[in-house]
Amino acid sequence: MSISVRNITKTFGHFTALKNIDLEIPAGQLVALLGPSGCGKTTLLRIIAGLEFADAGTIQFDGQDITDQVARERRVGFVFQHYALFRHLTVFENIAFGLRVRPRSARPSKEEIRARVHELLRLIQLENQAGRYPSQLSGGQRQRVALARALAVQPKVLLLDEPFGALDAKVRQELRRWLRQLHDEVHITSVFVTHDQEEALEVADRVAVMNQGRIEQFDSPDEVYNHPASSFVYNFLGNVNLFHGRVDDGTTYIDESASGHLLFVRPHLLEIAREASGPTYFRATTKHINSAGPLVKVEAVTEWGAPVHVELSQERFQALHLVKDEAVFIIPKDIAVFEKNGDS
Amino acid sequence: MAGSASASIRIAPPSGYVATQATSEPAVVRWLLTAAALLFLGVFLFIPLGVVFFTAFQKGIAFYFQTFQDPDTLAAIRLTLLAAGIAVPLNVVFGVAAAWVIGKFEFLGKGLLITLIDLPFSVSPVVSGLIYVLLFGLQGLLGPWLIAHGIRIIFAVPGIVLATIFVTFPFVARELLPMIQAQGNDEEEAALTLGASGWQTFFRVTLPNVKWALLYGVILCNARAMGEFGAVSVVSGHIRGFTDTMPLHIEILYNDYQFVAAFAVASLLALLALLTLVVKSIVEWKSGQQLKQQIRSDGEEKP
Numbered sequence: 001m002s003i004s005v006r007n008i009t010k011t012f013g014h015f016t017a018l019k020n021i022d023l024e025i026p027a028g029q030l031v032a033l034l035g036p037s038g039c040g041k042t043t044l045l046r047i048i049a050g051l052e053f054a055d056a057g058t059i060q061f062d063g064q065d066i067t068d069q070v071a072r073e074r075r076v077g078f079v080f081q082h083y084a085l086f087r088h089l090t091v092f093e094n095i096a097f098g099l100r101v102r103p104r105s106a107r108p109s110k111e112e113i114r115a116r117v118h119e120l121l122r123l124i125q126l127e128n129q130a131g132r133y134p135s136q137l138s139g140g141q142r143q144r145v146a147l148a149r150a151l152a153v154q155p156k157v158l159l160l161d162e163p164f165g166a167l168d169a170k171v172r173q174e175l176r177r178w179l180r181q182l183h184d185e186v187h188i189t190s191v192f193v194t195h196d197q198e199e200a201l202e203v204a205d206r207v208a209v210m211n212q213g214r215i216e217q218f219d220s221p222d223e224v225y226n227h228p229a230s231s232f233v234y235n236f237l238g239n240v241n242l243f244h245g246r247v248d249d250g251t252t253y254i255d256e257s258a259s260g261h262l263l264f265v266r267p268h269l270l271e272i273a274r275e276a277s278g279p280t281y282f283r284a285t286t287k288h289i290n291s292a293g294p295l296v297k298v299e300a301v302t303e304w305g306a307p308v309h310v311e312l313s314q315e316r317f318q319a320l321h322l323v324k325d326e327a328v329f330i331i332p333k334d335i336a337v338f339e340k341n342g343d344s
Numbered sequence: 345m346a347g348s349a350s351a352s353i354r355i356a357p358p359s360g361y362v363a364t365q366a367t368s369e370p371a372v373v374r375w376l377l378t379a380a381a382l383l384f385l386g387v388f389l390f391i392p393l394g395v396v397f398f399t400a401f402q403k404g405i406a407f408y409f410q411t412f413q414d415p416d417t418l419a420a421i422r423l424t425l426l427a428a429g430i431a432v433p434l435n436v437v438f439g440v441a442a443a444w445v446i447g448k449f450e451f452l453g454k455g456l457l458i459t460l461i462d463l464p465f466s467v468s469p470v471v472s473g474l475i476y477v478l479l480f481g482l483q484g485l486l487g488p489w490l491i492a493h494g495i496r497i498i499f500a501v502p503g504i505v506l507a508t509i510f511v512t513f514p515f516v517a518r519e520l521l522p523m524i525q526a527q528g529n530d531e532e533e534a535a536l537t538l539g540a541s542g543w544q545t546f547f548r549v550t551l552p553n554v555k556w557a558l559l560y561g562v563i564l565c566n567a568r569a570m571g572e573f574g575a576v577s578v579v580s581g582h583i584r585g586f587t588d589t590m591p592l593h594i595e596i597l598y599n600d601y602q603f604v605a606a607f608a609v610a611s612l613l614a615l616l617a618l619l620t621l622v623v624k625s626i627v628e629w630k631s632g633q634q635l636k637q638q639i640r641s642d643g644e645e646k647p
Contacts, residue, residue: 051533071536078537084530088552098538101548146534153538 001062001156001189002027003048008057010043017043019213021057025206030183030190032200035210036236041193042161044210048191049159050074061156077150077188081162083142085134091145092130095120098153120148123182140171147179151186160192164199176203197237201225209233231262231338240264241308245337251279252335256304264336267311271331272298272320281331284308286324291317298322300330396614399607411608419585420593420609423504427576427589428569431508435565439516440558444550446517447524448532461517464510472510473578476503499581504589507575512565519561523554556631563627567620571613 005023009016017040025031033041046052048059050071058067066074085094093100095117099108108116121127124144134142143163150158163179164172180203183190194200200207201221208218209232217229228234235242243265246258254263273281287307288299296317298310310330312320322328369377401408411417442461446454464472478484480497490497497503531553535545551558573591580587588596590613597606 049537051537071533072539072541074537075539076537078534080530080534082530084534086531086534086549097535097540097548101535101538101540101544149534149538 032204077155443520469574503579516561
């Protein structure tokens with residue numbers, strides 16, 4: 001089931017949450033809506049679900065206009081950040097809920113419901129927890145139950161609102177791999193909201209990077225990371241150093257007095273050297289060195305007094321014999337250049 | 345190794361023990377405070393309650409039960425049950441609806457509605473009664489029209505029921521509102537996306553989550569409905585056997601120097617109050633259990 005979002009606009013009072021959003025989600029894909037808080041990603045997800053209604057624009061499932069349908073008619077599965085399990089019902093009854101509330105004519109028999117619920121319990125690996133209450137489960141288990149509950153009604157699309165946001169780091173990693181596997185098995189068109197770029201890049205087939213009610217870029221994880229379409233995307237997907245600069249005859253110069261261009265360099269794309277080389281380099285003084293971890297993180301201050309972060313390999317660090325408060329040269333290996341405009 | 349282990353235990357005693365030590369008072373102070381509280385309760389609560397039952401049984405058990413064969417007394421008991429029987433269900437419907445609307449939706453005039461719900465708490469019951477006299481009484485706003493159509497409200501059963509509904513309507517809404525507000529919309533939204541209708545969502549999700557608060561509100565509402573004196577007194581007209589509720593009937597018996605009969609009826613009301621207290625503490629204990637479970641479910645988010 002493909003999802004088409006056409007020209008969606010939504011305001012809350014004077015705040016514009018979404019501005020003319022267009023998004024085409026192909027059938028069977030797992031798509032991430034990625035952005036900082038307040039960028040409108042959750043609002044967009046809730047509009048797709050029918051829990052919120054847009055001021056203008058249309059939503060289509062498989063080419064069929066469903067803009068005016070309410071949540072219960074759209075047949076979407078929705079997973080909430082804080083699980084939203086029915087606390088007075090057991091795990092079994094939670095998962096069976098969507099089947100039990102169907103009108104008598106469409107309701108499966110008791111045996112069918114039991115079979116379906118047990119099938120889902122197997123899928124989420126909680127077969128022997130059927131009689132427990134949500135309060136007796138861990139966070140990760142609860143979110144798996146929420147997912148099973150959403151899948152029980154065989155939804156046309158699966159929507160997840162920061163599904164791992166309330167879990168601690170290790171469970172989050174486990175669960176997102178599990179979600180990826182699940183999606184490869186079930187192949188249901190899925191959209192999930194996250195503010196964690198690592199999560200989006202690892203799990204999704206395609207990532208929509210959002211900022212201030214707009215979609216900045218909608219591409220594969222590889223494309224958004226390696227070929228960011230705007231300074232915002234580059235800035236949001238990982239750590240960066242920001243410089244001002246100018247471009248003369250195709251060569252980029254770091255120049256703090258220039259104002260025409262913004263230059264971004266990721267910390268691992270900066271080289272530390274004892275001697276200057278190439279057309280682009282600057283002087284700096286090392287201030288803090290953190291060598292715990294796979295990469296050595298160096299904080300330095302540039303000749304014009306701005307902080308700069310550099311990451312280098314342990315081998316390179318050993319070879320340099322780098323110490324604190326040492327004057328060095330920093331050479332950018334790759335610079336992303338964006339013309340300065342309003343969106344950065 | 346063993347030495348260092350036992351030392352570390354001594355350094356870090358159970359945190360609960362430290363907390364009680366730090367916030368506790370000397371034994372003398374604790375005993376004094378407890379004694380003062382018990383003395384106060386004894387003088388103002390247990391002695392009067394004892395007197396009620398003592399006087400009621402002063403002329404023997406036979407006389408006690410004879411009191412309840414008096415047709416006027418029986419009529420008063422029936423009217424009290426009727427008034428409570430109408431007021432409580434109506435206020436359950438109203439209270440649930442009001443709490444639901446206030447707790448789940450944003451709308452203009454919400455603050456005003458919350459204030460209005462509290463009005464019967466802040467207005468003197470006598471004034472509450474007078475409102476109905478001014479509205480439906482002979483010289484009232486609607487009085488002449490009502491008389492012309494042969495409808496009696498003041499000095500009749502409808503007036504008593506109306507006054508009872510008015511003074512008891514905050515109870516259910518007030519008990520439910522914090523519960524409904526605390527629970528948010530997530531579970532309802534989940535039910536909607538799973539295909540449940542509005543009614544299904546209400547009966548299968550919202551109501552089960554607030555059932556103990558609702559029951560608690562019903563108990564308080566019922567206790568007040570049966571015990572209400574002021575508002576009912578103003579609209580009743582004290583017609584023996586017709587418009588006397590139990591509290592009013594007690595007053596009449598007392599003024600007639602029928603002390604034993606008055607205290608016998610009073611003992612029935614007191615028994616009712618004691619029963620309410622028992623049920624109330626069971627419900628409190630139950631809802632406390634539910635609350636504990638909720639806190640546990642919110643607090644323990646380990647993998």
